[in-house]
Amino acid sequence: MRPALIVVDVQRDFCPGGALPVPKGDQVVPVLNEYARRFWEKGHPVYASRDWHPRRTTHFREFGGAWPAHCVQGEPGAEFHPDLRLPEGTIVVSKGTGPEEDAYSAFQARGPAGEPLADLLRREGVDHVYVGGLATDYCVRATVLDALRNGFAATFLVDASRGVNLEPGDAEEAIADMVRAGADVATLERLDL
Numbered sequence: 001m002r003p004a005l006i007v008v009d010v011q012r013d014f015c016p017g018g019a020l021p022v023p024k025g026d027q028v029v030p031v032l033n034e035y036a037r038r039f040w041e042k043g044h045p046v047y048a049s050r051d052w053h054p055r056r057t058t059h060f061r062e063f064g065g066a067w068p069a070h071c072v073q074g075e076p077g078a079e080f081h082p083d084l085r086l087p088e089g090t091i092v093v094s095k096g097t098g099p100e101e102d103a104y105s106a107f108q109a110r111g112p113a114g115e116p117l118a119d120l121l122r123r124e125g126v127d128h129v130y131v132g133g134l135a136t137d138y139c140v141r142a143t144v145l146d147a148l149r150n151g152f153a154a155t156f157l158v159d160a161s162r163g164v165n166l167e168p169g170d171a172e173e174a175i176a177d178m179v180r181a182g183a184d185v186a187t188l189e190r191l192d193l
Contacts, residue, residue, distance in 0.1 A: 001153065003193060004126040005039040006106055006117075007032055007048040008133030008140050008161075010084050013070040013077035014051075015134075020070040022135045022162050026081060031160040032132055033085045034188055040087035042193050045124050047117065048086055049106035049133075049143070052078060052094035059102050073097070093117050105142035106131075107150060118150045128153040130186065132160030137174040144178045155184040 013019040015026040039046050051071035059065040071078040080086070093109035096102060103109065107117050121129065129147045131154060133140055140161050147154040156178050163171025179185065186192075 001128045002044070002125045003039070003128045003130060004045045004047060004121060004124065005035055006129050006131045006133075006143060006147075007036065007046065007084070007086070008106055008131060008143055009049055009051055009071075009135075010081050010133050011050055011071050011077065012079050012081060015081055018070070019068055019077050022164055025134050025162050026083075028133060028160050028162055029081050029083045031157075031188065033083075035130070035132065035157065035160055035191070036085065036087050036090075038191065038193060039130075040089075044193065045121075045126065046087055046090045047093060047106070047120070048080065048090050049093050049095060049109045049117075049139070050078065050080065051096045051103075051139075053096045054099055056099060057096070058100045059096060065102070071096070091120060093120070104139045105146040106139070107143060107146035118152075121152065126152070128155070130155045130157055130191075132157030134162060135171075136161040136163035137166075137170040138164060141174040141178060144183050145181055148181050148183060153184075154178075154182070155186045157187070158185050159187040
């Protein structure tokens with residue numbers, strides 16, 4: 001099996017001080033840096049998804065959506081966390097780029113030439129994805145479930161993810177959903193590449 005790491009939405013706006021912060025979201029950064037280092041050293045591909053919203057989108061509360069404006073294309077809040085160390089060759093995929101597009105899952109994102117993430121993974125011979133980032137109960141959950149739906153094995157990186165928990169227990173329920181759907185759970189200590 002060929003693994004790949006998917007780093008989900010570790011952007012300034014989702015970290016403390018951002019427009020839509022995940023509590024303690026910045027704590028995933030050093031852990032993901034170590035995952036990325038290990039994948040890179042083994043020659044396994046690394047992908048990083050990002051919300052990349054237009055200024056006017058139905059995703060935002062101002063235009064009928066659920067969320068305050070965040071991760072607007074080209075603005076500082078859309079940048080990856082400044083301490084995130086993505087290895088050379090990391091492929092960035094962007095999602096939520098359309099004016100009527102929510103796009104929670106990284107599998108709704110497209111690469112630099114417009115390719116869907118699933119196609120990029122298959123082109124590299126990837127059949128197992130390891131997923132961590134922000135937030136457990138939204139984009140990470142959606143990414144893991146879509147990976148499984150698309151025929152990939154999926155492992156949720158519990159130590160490299162944090163939840164929003166709009167309702168108490170949302171993150172725990174998201175983890176249970178992923179496991180019920182067939183995902184494995186791992187930590188750095190239990191990583192077997």
